[in-house]
Amino acid sequence: MGNRFEERYRSGDTPWDHGMVDFNLVEVVSRRPVQPCRTLDIGCGTGNNAVWLAQQGFDVIGFDLSATAVERAREKAAVAQAECCFVVGDFLADAVPDAPFGFVFDRGCLHSIPEPEGKVAFAEKVAGLLVPDGLWLTLVGNADEPKREVGPPQLTAAELTAVVEPCFEVVSLASGRFGSDQETPPRAWVCLMKKRAITLPEK
Template sequence: MKYADVDRIYQTIPLDNLPWNNETPPDALVRLVQEGKVRPCRTADLGCGAGNYAIYLAGLGFEVTGVDSSPTAITIAREHAEKRGVRCRFVVADLLGGLQEVSGTFDFAYDWEFLHHIFPEDRETYIKNVYKILSRGATYFSVCFSDDDPQFGGTGKYRTTRIGTTLYFSSESEIRELVSPYFTIRELKTIDVSGKSGPHRAVYLLAEWR
């Protein structure tokens, strides 16, 4: 998805109609916290959108920085955090750029259903940026659409959504190849994830900086 299109989407489509905007944190993220696989620490929410999950973690004591390329999304996220009385930092930054706007390093970073917006030719740039902002031994968590998923009426790698965005559907082997040069993989599997249009299949990654 082109970054300019993301901001247009947030400007023109109500949050309730955005397929990725859910106020309830996903079960997979909640389990990471409940099982103690991640504990309150400096955290980066990459592609944070309206900030729902950043706000959830901040409410549990995480020191969260939400990053998104859409100024409109970041404005919404800041408003949501203020209304909930939760302290978060939100910054506008191109996650394929230099990330000068993102200061310091993090002990935990995650992208929830964001990676499928990045096409293969840009993914190495992205994963290098994730690696760059993490501290030694940090945890990286990612969930993106699986090519086993029947969503959007096809079995192809590239599929168009009802709001006109094009997504790339990944295999476990592609994710392994992408992250292995930078991270030690702790878990890599395909899971079922609930969504606004029904359940879908997603590739789940939990990895450690090395």
């Protein structure tokens, strides 16, 4: 999977990267509000969301499979004079530095894991990296929309909650759209969760 994303960033075939912070992240952080804290952006890509979070006072680590994406994220952060740390790695396989985190964000990373057991392992690892009552915001392709020829993997609400509820309390689950420069952006689940009071080993 790592090589696939690296090839797509090198070729520029990245329809999910529209060069701006995702408005769903802005709305959730501003509305809840989520207070600045140590934060992990999983699948950070070229750093749009990590840079925005750093500008709001968050202590951000961006984590991505693609070395090309991470290089661009570092360049973007330097131009914006935003203090972020970016790490190349496989979230499920590699250690994540500087845990625990108060807030975790992923935009389309959870839904990219193909097997149900892999998605469960992803959720368990997020929980293991969070402080007690830590928050996770995930944006996931929404199966209420017909499958697009080019578009994100999709889950039903039932599939998503089955993956996350063993480790997380669902604070809010809303049907929306990904931030995008497409005329009709893909449908998304915008799911904010709080870590349950359970003990999981850090992975």
